[in-house]
Amino acid sequence: MNKIEPRTLSGFMELLPLDQLKFNKLYDAIKSTYEQFGFLPLDTPIIEASEVLLAKAGGETEKQVYQISRGDSDLTLRFDLTVPLAKYVAKNYGFLQFPFKRYQIGKVYRGERAQKGRFREFYQCDIDIVGDGELSILNDAEIPYIIYTLFKNINIGAFVIKINNRKLLNGLFAYLNLQDKSVDIMRIIDKINKIGISNVKEELSNLGVIEEDIQKIISFVDIKGSNKEIINILKNLAYMDNETYKEGIEELNQVVTYAYDFGMNDDYLMIDLHISRGLDYYTGTVYETFLKDYPELGSICSGGRYENLAEYYTDRKLPGVGISIGLTRLFDKLLDLDILKEEKISVSDMLIIPMTDNYEYIIKVYNNLVKQNKRLQIFYDKRSIKSMINYATKLNIPRVIFIGDDEVNNNTITIKKLDSFEQKTIKLDEIAKEL
Amino acid sequence: MNKIEPRTLSGFMELLPLDQLKFNKLYDAIKSTYEQFGFLPLDTPIIEASEVLLAKAGGETEKQVYQISRGDSDLTLRFDLTVPLAKYVAKNYGFLQFPFKRYQIGKVYRGERAQKGRFREFYQCDIDIVGDGELSILNDAEIPYIIYTLFKNINIGAFVIKINNRKLLNGLFAYLNLQDKSVDIMRIIDKINKIGISNVKEELSNLGVIEEDIQKIISFVDIKGSNKEIINILKNLAYMDNETYKEGIEELNQVVTYAYDFGMNDDYLMIDLHISRGLDYYTGTVYETFLKDYPELGSICSGGRYENLAEYYTDRKLPGVGISIGLTRLFDKLLDLDILKEEKISVSDMLIIPMTDNYEYIIKVYNNLVKQNKRLQIFYDKRSIKSMINYATKLNIPRVIFIGDDEVNNNTITIKKLDSFEQKTIKLDEIAKEL
Numbered sequence: 001m002n003k004i005e006p007r008t009l010s011g012f013m014e015l016l017p018l019d020q021l022k023f024n025k026l027y028d029a030i031k032s033t034y035e036q037f038g039f040l041p042l043d044t045p046i047i048e049a050s051e052v053l054l055a056k057a058g059g060e061t062e063k064q065v066y067q068i069s070r071g072d073s074d075l076t077l078r079f080d081l082t083v084p085l086a087k088y089v090a091k092n093y094g095f096l097q098f099p100f101k102r103y104q105i106g107k108v109y110r111g112e113r114a115q116k117g118r119f120r121e122f123y124q125c126d127i128d129i130v131g132d133g134e135l136s137i138l139n140d141a142e143i144p145y146i147i148y149t150l151f152k153n154i155n156i157g158a159f160v161i162k163i164n165n166r167k168l169l170n171g172l173f174a175y176l177n178l179q180d181k182s183v184d185i186m187r188i189i190d191k192i193n194k195i196g197i198s199n200v201k202e203e204l205s206n207l208g209v210i211e212e213d214i215q216k217i218i219s220f221v222d223i224k225g226s227n228k229e230i231i232n233i234l235k236n237l238a239y240m241d242n243e244t245y246k247e248g249i250e251e252l253n254q255v256v257t258y259a260y261d262f263g264m265n266d267d268y269l270m271i272d273l274h275i276s277r278g279l280d281y282y283t284g285t286v287y288e289t290f291l292k293d294y295p296e297l298g299s300i301c302s303g304g305r306y307e308n309l310a311e312y313y314t315d316r317k318l319p320g321v322g323i324s325i326g327l328t329r330l331f332d333k334l335l336d337l338d339i340l341k342e343e344k345i346s347v348s349d350m351l352i353i354p355m356t357d358n359y360e361y362i363i364k365v366y367n368n369l370v371k372q373n374k375r376l377q378i379f380y381d382k383r384s385i386k387s388m389i390n391y392a393t394k395l396n397i398p399r400v401i402f403i404g405d406d407e408v409n410n411n412t413i414t415i416k417k418l419d420s421f422e423q424k425t426i427k428l429d430e431i432a433k434e435l
Numbered sequence: 436m437n438k439i440e441p442r443t444l445s446g447f448m449e450l451l452p453l454d455q456l457k458f459n460k461l462y463d464a465i466k467s468t469y470e471q472f473g474f475l476p477l478d479t480p481i482i483e484a485s486e487v488l489l490a491k492a493g494g495e496t497e498k499q500v501y502q503i504s505r506g507d508s509d510l511t512l513r514f515d516l517t518v519p520l521a522k523y524v525a526k527n528y529g530f531l532q533f534p535f536k537r538y539q540i541g542k543v544y545r546g547e548r549a550q551k552g553r554f555r556e557f558y559q560c561d562i563d564i565v566g567d568g569e570l571s572i573l574n575d576a577e578i579p580y581i582i583y584t585l586f587k588n589i590n591i592g593a594f595v596i597k598i599n600n601r602k603l604l605n606g607l608f609a610y611l612n613l614q615d616k617s618v619d620i621m622r623i624i625d626k627i628n629k630i631g632i633s634n635v636k637e638e639l640s641n642l643g644v645i646e647e648d649i650q651k652i653i654s655f656v657d658i659k660g661s662n663k664e665i666i667n668i669l670k671n672l673a674y675m676d677n678e679t680y681k682e683g684i685e686e687l688n689q690v691v692t693y694a695y696d697f698g699m700n701d702d703y704l705m706i707d708l709h710i711s712r713g714l715d716y717y718t719g720t721v722y723e724t725f726l727k728d729y730p731e732l733g734s735i736c737s738g739g740r741y742e743n744l745a746e747y748y749t750d751r752k753l754p755g756v757g758i759s760i761g762l763t764r765l766f767d768k769l770l771d772l773d774i775l776k777e778e779k780i781s782v783s784d785m786l787i788i789p790m791t792d793n794y795e796y797i798i799k800v801y802n803n804l805v806k807q808n809k810r811l812q813i814f815y816d817k818r819s820i821k822s823m824i825n826y827a828t829k830l831n832i833p834r835v836i837f838i839g840d841d842e843v844n845n846n847t848i849t850i851k852k853l854d855s856f857e858q859k860t861i862k863l864d865e866i867a868k869e870l
Contacts, residue, residue: 017475038812040452377473
């Protein structure tokens with residue numbers, strides 16, 4: 001028979017089992033932290049009607065989506081978890097409690113050019129808090145606190161959540177009479193760490209911003225200091241007296257102050273006036289998160305405050321604040337960087353190695369351990385002891401249990417720890433105590 | 436602005452949050468049981484190259500798949516988890532330990548006619564044990580033991596795993612010289628409970644099976660009794676002396692005997708000679724699982740032994756045995772049948788209700804509880820006490836914590852249990868003891 005090459009598409013992550021265990025550990029930590037903070041799970045379909053999913057989408061998104069034609073239906077694979085959330089809240093409004101706190105961890109699809117570290121199928125891990133008409137600014141402080149708690153709990157090294165408020169930038173643009181260019185300007189200054197200051201200046205100039213205003217924008221976003229120092233400087237920019245700007249300062253100040261109450265400090269939460277997020281979607285607080293030792297990864301967790309989640313589906317005003325971890329890309333990098341390499345995770349705590357055909361006894365032992373909720377397995381196929389121990393070693397299983405005729409006759413088992421080679425034989429009724 | 440109707444496609448399950456919590460509980464029970472028994476997690480892509488995914492597929496499958504065209508690539512959404520497993524094992528053979536035990540829980544896609552209880556996107560929860568060249572029959576007994584352990588642990592009522600061995604049927608067909616029709620005959624007798632005996636007779640007759648043979652087939656698959664009785668009757672059918680048949684009896688007898696060792700009995704594991712599974716893929720043991728009180732659901736968990744997992748991708752012989760739970764359909768039915776209706780699950784154990792603006796104190800309490808890994812949330816928006824309690828009640832949150840000026844001044848919190856209305860005020864340093 002002609003064989004088909006068993007290949008996996010490029011841009012699609014498919015892990016070996018022990019790496020998958022590491023991935024799942026990270027996944028579970030994210031999930032349980034999100035739940036600890038009261039977020040309800042959602043699991044929306046991966047396929048939606050194109051008109052629903054692309055209600056808002058612009059040119060770039062449309063080019064990247066995976067579309068399916070089946071009969072006369074026009075279907076699209078979701079490209080993020082925010083649009084499905086908007087649809088869900090609009091659709092189920094009457095059945096939800098507000099503020100509606102939901103998390104969703106799921107795969108999304110973007111047909112980007114495949115390259116190292118870029119994925120076409122990847123997990124996003126989102127939390128959002130959606131209000132009905134209004135939503136307290138305290139939620140904007142809660143979001144970084146959750147990410148802080150999560151990233152402290154998992155072992156990914158030093159990190160910092162950078163924070164800004166788009167009202168500050170919009171206030172600045174209003175002062176400079178550049179409101180009509182604000183989205184474009186934000187998109188350009190957002191790239192400052194990627195493309196450098198001279199390129200940013202050039203792009204702003206190409207956009208028609210005059211030299212004097214470029215200088216003002218650059219020196220504004222470059223304001224440095226501790227969070228409290230920055231807020232003081234911002235407050236003292238006397239010429240900036242429009243309402244948007246004042247709201248921005250007030251909100252940023254509140255978020256930082258509450259974040260301190262939550263136990264965070266400037267090492268973990270840092271005002272950075274460059275941060276604006278590319279999307280025009282955000283209207284207030286914005287977040288990006290960086291690993292301090294690996295800034296080249298870019299932001300591993302981003303989000304912000306928005307005015308109106310679901311305006312394409314409903315007239316109800318649904319403001320919210322949320323953040324998203326790009327898990328697939330983050331995990332891929334953590335593997336690359338050896339941060340996860342040392343970790344030994346196993347799905348089983350022990351492997352029973354039969355050295356007799358008395359399976360009645362072997363199964364009795366197994367059954368006994370299963371009932372105690374032990375995680376274990378029996379190696380059923382006939383192999384050499386060496387190759388069975390090798391199986392355990394390769395799968396990081398820390399202990400093997402030998403059962404031979406001696407053990408059957410004496411009602412015992414022999415336990416061997418594979419790291420220390422320590423071995424002992426115990427009575428069956430001592431199992432619960434011993435293991 | 437014109438609004439788009441926020442709809443979800445038919446045939447796609449999208450749950451309300453509290454139902455999603457119930458779904459996740461079932462999902463987690465399946466996952467943790469699979470892991471307890473030593474199965475390694477896999478997470479293969481949902482999209483694969485069409486030539487890979489459809490290497491084996493026949494007409495019906497091809498008609499049902501979702502295909503995507505992007506540039507010159509021809510892509511297909513997976514329609515089961517077995518074909519991706521075959522690809523994975525063939526691709527990663529050198530990196531895997533055999534027997535390779537893997538589970539995968541994931542969404543699959545079939546464009547079936549949408550109707551109540553039929554889904555186009557649904558979860559399959561698969562375990563397979565794949566050998567390299569050979570695989571012990573003990574694994575065929577382990578599989579129902581795992582399902583038995585799982586279904587005993589989750590509250591889904593009385594169930595029975597029905598078991599058969601296709602070698603018995605193939606032996607019978609060999610004796611009747613009907614080998615060339617065996618796949619079709621099995622497909623027909625597999626439907627006996629759905630379409631009734633007279634329709635089965637008619638279909639067999641249409642297939643060209645003579646009346647006398649139809650009688651023999653029907654009386655064979657109708658053999659009834661305890662497992663041991665059935666095996667004795669099968670052994671004593673003196674005219675059936677071909678090797679395939681004898682192997683079938685031997686294997687079935689071993690599986691049943693080991694299953695008894697595992698602690699199962701005839702209430703939970705029952706030989707049923709009708710069971711043959713439609714697919715020509717299976718070669719030995721086959722399983723189907725039924726809820727005794729709801730036989731109309733059909734099999735909720737099916738599988739079997741196969742000779743050769745990956746013959747379309749590799750020359751290596753990779754025999755295996757596996758089983759799959761159709762989770763979406765099962766969950767949908769359990770919801771319908773009120774089996775899950777009473778259950779109250781919450782994502783949070785408590786809700787803090789602020790009755791003061793002293794958020795420094797409120798956050799101090801919150802932080803204290805978060806550090807103890809409590810699952811809780813603060814209601815930040817300003818609402819009436821009644822509506823905040825209503826929020827907790829609607830989300831099944833069992834306790835609220837009131838913090839007002841009295842609590843701030845006295846360094847206390849007031850805890851109220853929402854079911855009993857029991858309320859008490861405790862000192863902050865008693866929290867760990869009290870909660």
